[in-house]
Amino acid sequence: MNNFLNMLTPKEPKFFPILKELADVILVASDLMVEFMKTNDHESAIEYYKKIKEQEKRGDALSHKIFDELNLTFITPFDREDIHLLATRLDDVTDRINSCAKRIVLYNPKSMPQGALELAMTLKEAAVAIDKAVDELNVLRKSSKKIKQYCVELHDLEHQADDIYEHFLINLFEKEDDVKELIRHKEIMSELEKATDVAELVGKIIKTIIVKYA
Amino acid sequence: MNNFLNMLTPKEPKFFPILKELADVILVASDLMVEFMKTNDHESAIEYYKKIKEQEKRGDALSHKIFDELNLTFITPFDREDIHLLATRLDDVTDRINSCAKRIVLYNPKSMPQGALELAMTLKEAAVAIDKAVDELNVLRKSSKKIKQYCVELHDLEHQADDIYEHFLINLFEKEDDVKELIRHKEIMSELEKATDVAELVGKIIKTIIVKYA
Amino acid sequence: MNNFLNMLTPKEPKFFPILKELADVILVASDLMVEFMKTNDHESAIEYYKKIKEQEKRGDALSHKIFDELNLTFITPFDREDIHLLATRLDDVTDRINSCAKRIVLYNPKSMPQGALELAMTLKEAAVAIDKAVDELNVLRKSSKKIKQYCVELHDLEHQADDIYEHFLINLFEKEDDVKELIRHKEIMSELEKATDVAELVGKIIKTIIVKYA
Numbered sequence: 001m002n003n004f005l006n007m008l009t010p011k012e013p014k015f016f017p018i019l020k021e022l023a024d025v026i027l028v029a030s031d032l033m034v035e036f037m038k039t040n041d042h043e044s045a046i047e048y049y050k051k052i053k054e055q056e057k058r059g060d061a062l063s064h065k066i067f068d069e070l071n072l073t074f075i076t077p078f079d080r081e082d083i084h085l086l087a088t089r090l091d092d093v094t095d096r097i098n099s100c101a102k103r104i105v106l107y108n109p110k111s112m113p114q115g116a117l118e119l120a121m122t123l124k125e126a127a128v129a130i131d132k133a134v135d136e137l138n139v140l141r142k143s144s145k146k147i148k149q150y151c152v153e154l155h156d157l158e159h160q161a162d163d164i165y166e167h168f169l170i171n172l173f174e175k176e177d178d179v180k181e182l183i184r185h186k187e188i189m190s191e192l193e194k195a196t197d198v199a200e201l202v203g204k205i206i207k208t209i210i211v212k213y214a
Numbered sequence: 215m216n217n218f219l220n221m222l223t224p225k226e227p228k229f230f231p232i233l234k235e236l237a238d239v240i241l242v243a244s245d246l247m248v249e250f251m252k253t254n255d256h257e258s259a260i261e262y263y264k265k266i267k268e269q270e271k272r273g274d275a276l277s278h279k280i281f282d283e284l285n286l287t288f289i290t291p292f293d294r295e296d297i298h299l300l301a302t303r304l305d306d307v308t309d310r311i312n313s314c315a316k317r318i319v320l321y322n323p324k325s326m327p328q329g330a331l332e333l334a335m336t337l338k339e340a341a342v343a344i345d346k347a348v349d350e351l352n353v354l355r356k357s358s359k360k361i362k363q364y365c366v367e368l369h370d371l372e373h374q375a376d377d378i379y380e381h382f383l384i385n386l387f388e389k390e391d392d393v394k395e396l397i398r399h400k401e402i403m404s405e406l407e408k409a410t411d412v413a414e415l416v417g418k419i420i421k422t423i424i425v426k427y428a
Numbered sequence: 429m430n431n432f433l434n435m436l437t438p439k440e441p442k443f444f445p446i447l448k449e450l451a452d453v454i455l456v457a458s459d460l461m462v463e464f465m466k467t468n469d470h471e472s473a474i475e476y477y478k479k480i481k482e483q484e485k486r487g488d489a490l491s492h493k494i495f496d497e498l499n500l501t502f503i504t505p506f507d508r509e510d511i512h513l514l515a516t517r518l519d520d521v522t523d524r525i526n527s528c529a530k531r532i533v534l535y536n537p538k539s540m541p542q543g544a545l546e547l548a549m550t551l552k553e554a555a556v557a558i559d560k561a562v563d564e565l566n567v568l569r570k571s572s573k574k575i576k577q578y579c580v581e582l583h584d585l586e587h588q589a590d591d592i593y594e595h596f597l598i599n600l601f602e603k604e605d606d607v608k609e610l611i612r613h614k615e616i617m618s619e620l621e622k623a624t625d626v627a628e629l630v631g632k633i634i635k636t637i638i639v640k641y642a
Contacts, residue, residue: 071636106601180601183610184601
């Protein structure tokens with residue numbers, strides 16, 4: 001009946017520490033992104049991109065590890081699918097952060113987009129909520145109420161990110177007359193906004209898991 | 215053998231009315247979009263966006279309802295997956311319409327893109343075909359021929375939408391020299407074109423369902 | 429235990445020849461794309477697009493055929509899913525190539541983007557690796573080492589494509605002052621880059637299949 005929970009408990013502990021580490025990768029990467037947004041020269045940009053890229057590689061390695069474990073462990077397809085999807089989405093958040101960092105280096109904008117720091121800070125808050133929610137997964141029956149609260153937070157943060165992004169976009173098309181700079185800013189911010197979208201998706205998956213197993 | 219059909223018939227009627235209402239949401243939203251495309255001031259734009267946004271929320275609520283019912287109902291994973299996918303794609307059509315409406319408000323173009331009304335009208339025709347196809351799902355054995363015809367229609371309408379979009383794009387890059395306005399128009403129209411793509415996807419899912427269950 | 433292999437062997441040979449032909453479609457389409465990139469007039473562009481479009485239709489027909497066979501054949505959902513996913517991704521590569529060709533015709537750039545030929549050649553190398561890997565699938569136990577090598581190649585080629593695309597993008601935003609032309613080039617190249625991404629995805633799916641069945 002409750003294989004999912006078993007897999008996260010001491011008897012079958014291998015998935016839980018990996019999921020926690022995947023959440024930690026997001027935390028570190030979003031922290032770096034906040035600092036990144038405060039810089040304004042190409043050299044720093046390259047430095048921050050390198051550091052975020054390291055986290056992306058760390059996330060990739062963890063994903064591969066979890067997929068290998070899933071293939072080796074005898075569990076129901078149902079549970080397998082849930083863990084697979086959760087790990088994939090966690091990794092997606094880091095991928096989006098990395099992709100945003102890469103775009104800053106490639107497009108090399110004259111300045112950071114307006115609202116970029118604010119958006120990165122919202123993403124960081126989402127990373128904290130994800131980390132806390134994943135941290136309770138191995139006691140999800142006991143913590144289901146708490147975890148649901150983190151999922152609500154992720155939903156609210158996504159709305160907040162939407163507001164910031166929309167405000168940025170309206171302002172950009174009204175004020176920015178250098179169209180090349182306009183495109184640069186749009187490409188950078190849209191990727192960061194997608195990172196907050198995927199963070200909310202993580203919340204939705206965790207909510208589904210609670211409905212099924214708690 | 216035929217759980218899917220059972221679920222849509224009187225004994226298990228809960229999914230069918232929700233699917234029908236999801237189709238109705240698309241119908242209302244695409245109707246609004248046609249009217250929206252005839253306007254040309256920011257105040258009306260905000261009004262139409264609000265109305266379409268309401269439909270998007272209605273669609274979201276219906277999706278959540280169907281997912282909750284799916285989790286509570288004992289059905290085979292096979293059937294579960296088909297209903298889940300159909301509901302998801304129906305909701306995607308509304309999401310794309312909503313996203314297009316939002317872009318008109320955010321980008322605030324000087325005029326509506328050329329071909330926008332025509333594209334919205336094609337989408338509305340697709341919405342009518344979806345509505346009719348979903349309406350026959352609970353008698354799919356009897357109506358399989360009819361339903362297939364609606365799926366063919368959805369395929370043809372998607373091709374028609376492609377033609378409109380391509381013509382728009384060629385014209386846009388040839389004639390529009392205000393690059394900010396060019397970007398605005400491209401962003402708005404590409405979202406509307408994606409709505410017709412997803413409408414065709416709905417047709418493909420329904421066709422698969424017929425092959426399996428009719 | 430090993431239905432997947434059975435399906436590809438003489439007793440159940442229907443899927444294997446279709447998969448091989450799907451790989452051949454990619455080969456032909458990427459060949460055409462390399463030649464396409466050497467041209468520089470609208471008439472040739474239309475001609476090459478037509479030829480690539482034919483391959484896309486051929487791929488579509490093959491996909492439909494494989495999905496129909498899957499629905500008619502009694503196999504485990506597990507195997508069904510793997511074949512379905514592999515066929516879908518193979519077809520996706522062709523779709524991306526076709527979409528890139530279409531964009532060249534629609535956007536009608538003044539010149540081909542810098543790096544376009546190089547990127548197309550990288551894609552063609554990936555097509556060759558895919559073709560070779562698929563060719564060994566029916567003897568995957570014997571050839572697992574060889575197949576893994578092709579998957580490594582696909583991974584490396586994707587990195588090479590990334591480098592080309594990034595170099596193109598940096599250069600584009602530095603040098604191209606005609607913003608309409610900048611957008612045209614960006615739209616064309618991003619689609620070609622996505623084709624190499626999907627080619628790598630094919631490699632990942634094949635690798636998963638080897639882990640499961642070899």
